[in-house]
Amino acid sequence: RINGERLWDSLMELAKIGATPKGGVCRLTLTDLDKQGRDLVTRWAREAGMSVTIDKIGNGFMRRPGRNNSLPPIMTGSHIDTQPTGGKFDGNYGVLAGIEVVRTLNDHSIETEAPIEVAFWTNEEGSRFVPVMMGSGVFAKAFTLEHAYAATDTEGKTVKDELERIGYIGDQEPGDHPIGAYFETHIEQGPVLEDNQKTIGVVSGVLGIRWYNCTVTGMEAHAGPTPMALRKDALQVAAHLMQEVVACAHRHPPHGRGTVGMVHVHPNSRNVIPGQVKFSIDLRNATDAECESMDQDIRAVATKLSTKTGLPIEIEMVSNYPAQVFHPDCVDAVGRAAAKLGYSHMPVVSGAGHDAVYMARLASAGMVFIPCKDGISHNEIESAEPEHITAGCNVLLHAMLERAGT
Amino acid sequence: RINGERLWDSLMELAKIGATPKGGVCRLTLTDLDKQGRDLVTRWAREAGMSVTIDKIGNGFMRRPGRNNSLPPIMTGSHIDTQPTGGKFDGNYGVLAGIEVVRTLNDHSIETEAPIEVAFWTNEEGSRFVPVMMGSGVFAKAFTLEHAYAATDTEGKTVKDELERIGYIGDQEPGDHPIGAYFETHIEQGPVLEDNQKTIGVVSGVLGIRWYNCTVTGMEAHAGPTPMALRKDALQVAAHLMQEVVACAHRHPPHGRGTVGMVHVHPNSRNVIPGQVKFSIDLRNATDAECESMDQDIRAVATKLSTKTGLPIEIEMVSNYPAQVFHPDCVDAVGRAAAKLGYSHMPVVSGAGHDAVYMARLASAGMVFIPCKDGISHNEIESAEPEHITAGCNVLLHAMLERAGT
Ligand SMILES: NC(=O)NCCC(=O)O
Ligand SMILES: NC(=O)NCCC(=O)O
Numbered sequence: 171r172i173n174g175e176r177l178w179d180s181l182m183e184l185a186k187i188g189a190t191p192k193g194g195v196c197r198l199t200l201t202d203l204d205k206q207g208r209d210l211v212t213r214w215a216r217e218a219g220m221s222v223t224i225d226k227i228g229n230g231f232m233r234r235p236g237r238n239n240s241l242p243p244i245m246t247g248s249h250i251d252t253q254p255t256g257g258k259f260d261g262n263y264g265v266l267a268g269i270e271v272v273r274t275l276n277d278h279s280i281e282t283e284a285p286i287e288v289a290f291w292t293n294e295e296g297s298r299f300v301p302v303m304m305g306s307g308v309f310a311k312a313f314t315l316e317h318a319y320a321a322t323d324t325e326g327k328t329v330k331d332e333l334e335r336i337g338y339i340g341d342q343e344p345g346d347h348p349i350g351a352y353f354e355t356h357i358e359q360g361p362v363l364e365d366n367q368k369t370i371g372v373v374s375g376v377l378g379i380r381w382y383n384c385t386v387t388g389m390e391a392h393a394g395p396t397p398m399a400l401r402k403d404a405l406q407v408a409a410h411l412m413q414e415v416v417a418c419a420h421r422h423p424p425h426g427r428g429t430v431g432m433v434h435v436h437p438n439s440r441n442v443i444p445g446q447v448k449f450s451i452d453l454r455n456a457t458d459a460e461c462e463s464m465d466q467d468i469r470a471v472a473t474k475l476s477t478k479t480g481l482p483i484e485i486e487m488v489s490n491y492p493a494q495v496f497h498p499d500c501v502d503a504v505g506r507a508a509a510k511l512g513y514s515h516m517p518v519v520s521g522a523g524h525d526a527v528y529m530a531r532l533a534s535a536g537m538v539f540i541p542c543k544d545g546i547s548h549n550e551i552e553s554a555e556p557e558h559i560t561a562g563c564n565v566l567l568h569a570m571l572e573r574a575g576t
Numbered sequence: 577r578i579n580g581e582r583l584w585d586s587l588m589e590l591a592k593i594g595a596t597p598k599g600g601v602c603r604l605t606l607t608d609l610d611k612q613g614r615d616l617v618t619r620w621a622r623e624a625g626m627s628v629t630i631d632k633i634g635n636g637f638m639r640r641p642g643r644n645n646s647l648p649p650i651m652t653g654s655h656i657d658t659q660p661t662g663g664k665f666d667g668n669y670g671v672l673a674g675i676e677v678v679r680t681l682n683d684h685s686i687e688t689e690a691p692i693e694v695a696f697w698t699n700e701e702g703s704r705f706v707p708v709m710m711g712s713g714v715f716a717k718a719f720t721l722e723h724a725y726a727a728t729d730t731e732g733k734t735v736k737d738e739l740e741r742i743g744y745i746g747d748q749e750p751g752d753h754p755i756g757a758y759f760e761t762h763i764e765q766g767p768v769l770e771d772n773q774k775t776i777g778v779v780s781g782v783l784g785i786r787w788y789n790c791t792v793t794g795m796e797a798h799a800g801p802t803p804m805a806l807r808k809d810a811l812q813v814a815a816h817l818m819q820e821v822v823a824c825a826h827r828h829p830p831h832g833r834g835t836v837g838m839v840h841v842h843p844n845s846r847n848v849i850p851g852q853v854k855f856s857i858d859l860r861n862a863t864d865a866e867c868e869s870m871d872q873d874i875r876a877v878a879t880k881l882s883t884k885t886g887l888p889i890e891i892e893m894v895s896n897y898p899a900q901v902f903h904p905d906c907v908d909a910v911g912r913a914a915a916k917l918g919y920s921h922m923p924v925v926s927g928a929g930h931d932a933v934y935m936a937r938l939a940s941a942g943m944v945f946i947p948c949k950d951g952i953s954h955n956e957i958e959s960a961e962p963e964h965i966t967a968g969c970n971v972l973l974h975a976m977l978e979r980a981g982t
Contacts, residue, residue, distance in 0.1 A: 358801060360797075360802050361803075362803065362806075377800060394785065394927030397768065398826060400768075405837075416809070427800065427803075429847070433811070435837075444837060520800070
């Protein structure tokens, strides 16, 4: 069993770097604070006897050798960058749980057959630079190193320059070493475990995610003198379609999700009928076939609505992350570990994207979820119970040991 | 008959002050450009033999004496401030049409019994300082001079300081002189005249306007891991209510108007379920009773929706401009003038607020509308036909002569 207090203390120590007044953490990727976080985590790894290598996109690999170092490592990890109004646990927990696994093995002088590696992936959050899950994406060759290097923040600074500036541009080629299996512990970021009063979520896979920009074009006009019958009100048509995004999710149970999170109204003036409305659509489902069906559903609704109202509607897909089913080897290892340790557990899907999605393209992969308070994350009030933090790490330990061999 | 070419030339000359690349005008109230506009208009008035007085809120009164100067003046006017992306005609036409009336009387050496006054009212547009229709509102004692003086723009500059700075703070007490009758010529700012192919709109009154801020509060959550059934999506409830604003207008024909022009979504992020949505509601109708009925209608719908969804909905009224029926004396004078001159004409209501609404509280008042292209105003592409500009001014001339006596 892992040392829950030590893991909790490490989480609180790391959370001091970029701590916000409301109890959260703001540690954007490739900032000075991110460098301080990386320095602390790699110092802890070295103190635990691990070697540290950094690849060209700044991913860190902290390695504990096995008895047979020609075997590919059993890997765990996550990210330590946060949202602007992030919490203490998202990502950070997955990295520090990995270090705690190694500290526990050291405490009990347990050798593993395969080596163990703990990774921290660069820029999972995507709030400073897009695409999200950048480091693991480059590692899995989902896009090129050059593409990632060229990404700029709002000030025009590039990923490459910022990596160099904070001294975390390594010389290892991303993706150059094989992986035996990959596990990631993470807070659920949703309310399902809490709602079901379970300690451990055995993650069977991650929903496919499609992001769209939608534009409805009408005609700007004065709210007073323009009779109702002569209006081309872009917001009214957009409001209808926004509701259809949710209806579309309900038409694709049980895993369909539909969200409009971002809206821009032009000219956004109290007494002007909106001439143009742009909004985002986020569609998710458990299989690519279901994602595709939702895509066709919402496009058909939009076409009908456009014909009926005479207002042009444009729907442009801007991102497509395919659904990922995790390998039964890893999923079952997580389930067995939870059962053996006596934790209440249930199968869940991950609604959010994670670095594990990219790792699943390279090796068998699985995830361990623990509840977070009210299902809230990406928020300074994000919170998790110490006993759940401990439980998730114990499950990780046993699942990794099963795969690494002792 | 007035000199249409001279009026057009004056309009084009004034439009040079603050001209925008797209052919519009940006001459915000109490700016240096507004001062230049005021200087030009008052110079033209003096050249036409008029005296000029300025009151404490910067309203200008340009006076042509009558035979009997103990009679209250027959007044016309409008405003020369514009929206940030304004056109050449909105307001400016009403002021310059008044000056053209005087020039025409001079051309033909016509004396009137009552004096003629042409007013330009400070800050009709309300885009730099609220409330809108500020100068005429102070004049009609709708609110106090002190209230208007204290209004600040986004940089924190006050109306009083800006009036002083541009040298247009007069010593006349606003509202100190009686008015015999008030006429205002204006572009329609809507599509009704164009749609009916009429040259002159005989304005019977102005719709009552109620402005509201509406807030729907839900719970911010991650768009991925939060199942549809466990969401408190503020935008979905807001989208429903936005459509009800339009439905409410349709339930109150023929003059009911309902518009949502401004929307702010929080936190406005692609993969976050909106936790709060604020939006504006603009309700209009021809009588205060109908405005009140629309008010109660939309509040009842909101209460039902809030009960059904469990999400709090707040509706706060921020402005209330009562409906104004114009005096038959003036309305009929406009109608008779249009008929006499042989212009096609129809009765219309004004959907937009105008300085004439406040003047109607002090004297009998009326308005003359002319078509504007596609009903568009508050837009750089605002456009009106020279022949309509001429026609409206001819109607103004004859209506004023009827009331002033020759
Ligand atoms: N875990 C997480 O927040 N990923 C970001 C991508 C998404 O799922 O919206
Ligand atoms: N004429 C005009 O645009 N007035 C502003 C107030 C309003 O009617 O919305």
